[in-house]
Amino acid sequence: MQGQTTQRGPDSADPVIEARNVSVTYDLEHRDAMVLDDVSIDLRRGEILGVVGESGSGKSMLANAMMDAVEEPGITTGDVTYYPEDGGDPVSILDLPTEELKSFRWEEVSMVFQGALSSFNPTMSIRGHFEETLDAHDYDVEEGMERARQLLSDLYLDPDRVLDSYAHELSGGMSQRALIALSLILEPQVLLMDEPTAALDLLMQRSILSLLADIKEKYDLTILFITHDLPLVAGLADRLAILYAFELAEVGTAEQIAHNSKHPYTRALLQAVPNLDAPTETMRPIEGTAPNPAHVPNGCHYAPRCPLATSECHQETPPWVDVEEDHRSACFHTDEAADAVPFDLEEVSDA
């Protein structure tokens, strides 16, 4: 078997946020429900990391855990370390006192959720949100509003019109863009985006993604982009992390994942995604259903649906296998994945 790595230091190059062995559990009456299971991943400075998973796979939990924002009674364990850009002392996010966490959340790491309408206060104008945020963090409001106008026009919005509007007066795409502008108002280093475009039309989704790519360059951001839509992020993200049933299945560059995935689940997912260019015959659903968080299988979580599963898979947690540089897969059968679940992007794209 190829060289195995431990859970420590999976992707080391200059991380902004380093998550190690992060788990989130809910203590239910009869048993614990595990909604994030021992996830270790780095968010590297200046990258766009796409986290892809189906609904209920724990992808939102990962983002929440990174900000210590898991709601009660969820319990977050593990370590999340933030490395400031200026080389200052690393910050252990899970240990931050509430007050510091509050300022940290907007000034260093900011979050954008899906459904902007529920993120905005319906009785306050968009301008009010910007001013309040600046004021609450003791920023210069006038200077901040200049930045707000710039951010809004970077997102193809008319600053005057949008600032004077209430959220319900804007279309879904416009309010979502206004929310992205708001999240950047305190000049954070990192933007965590949880399905920021999910409720929008395809055209608006793609438009926002192309704007994000521009904004990331202009403001020197690091972005974690969470989605269920693999093709949507494939072109935007530098690296992709595939999450299945609360644990990471595979991490690699977007090219490696799309062209040379070594995990049976990723390959099955690639096959299952309706795609404009692929011959329709090559699309295949994934058999079976994802496990319930209270009844997670022992061993590899994907084993019950996996064509390659052996008794080992059902009993033991699969090790991380380094496939190539920057590309790791949590599977006992990394070498056989390609043959067992055939998927050839070249073939698919040329058709």
Add this chain to the structure above:
Amino acid sequence: MSDRASPAANTFDDEDDVVMSLEDVSVHFEKEQGVVSSLFDEPETVQAVDDVSLDIPENDVLALVGESGCGKTTLGKTIIGVQRPTEGTVSYRGQDVWDAKDGRGDPEIEHGDIRRALQMIHQDPGAALNPNRKVLTTLEAPLKKWEPDTDTEDRRARIFALLDRVGMQPPEDYAHRFPHQLSGGEQQRVALVRALLMNPDVILADEAVSALDVSLRVETMDLLLELQEQFNTSFVFISHNLSNARYLAKEAGGRIGIMYLGEIVEIGPPEEVLNDPQHPYSKVLRWATADLDPTAQEMTDPPVRSIDIPDPVDPPSGCRFHTRCPEAREVCTTESPELGEGAESPGGGRCAACFRTDPDHEYWDSEPLEGVDDAETPSLEK
């Protein structure tokens, strides 16, 4: 009935095969007003569907695609006779649906029969099923109403057979569950069974797979296709997702219709519409559909002059897409192109509502609008 000469993609010559036929159908909604303004102002109207003619033949799949607010759901509901058009006629096998409903003339087909022949599956299956009723009770209701003579045993046998058919095995077990005890995909199947029990001619599936997980979508669409073939049902499938629409339309040999602000701007076989789009808006949607291959898709700027959709209360004059169209010229602001105009279905049944499909149109001598790249030469007629 129809005196149209060209067998364009939206209408069919062979009338025997046509189940639903829409002629010059418009649906306009009046916006709600306050008491004071209702006294003085004309109500604002939203033109949800504007002047659409369309035929649905037997055993056909039509996928309607467009941005939210483009009127695709309203058009779909009009096709299955749920939404009354403000103008134009909707007929089921030659019988005007709304005449039958109102008892005008002497309807050849009863309205009840028409209603049963046209069914719908909603976007959110959880909301479409009564949470207080078991699956069996929900499914028995339409049979009890429409076929009161069938005895309980026969009724249940039919329900179990259909549940089994859509992969809910064992059916007796599923029949006695409540909706919350089913997954989203299973709820959607129950809704599908409910529609199929009436042995319908047309089923409207409104975003029926969008709410499902990626890994379930292909499975659900395959099921739709199988049932379509087996029951000889026509499907009108509404989606904002071009990939899903393509999958269904292609596998079934059906059509894709692209809608923009209440109008069908391009319609035809999926491979033609998607691989060689004639309407600039179809090209934009093509751009918006992500490619799985990260190397193939660059993060280019959106190929529209404005990324926000105009207000449907006050749609742009002329061609409604001209405010965003990357190819718009002066003539587009005043004249509105018709579906199929100039195209005369060159590719065997596809048509597009754009002046660019007509090489002799005055469009080519017209001034490009601000923001349009005027160095561009006619590119569609290579």
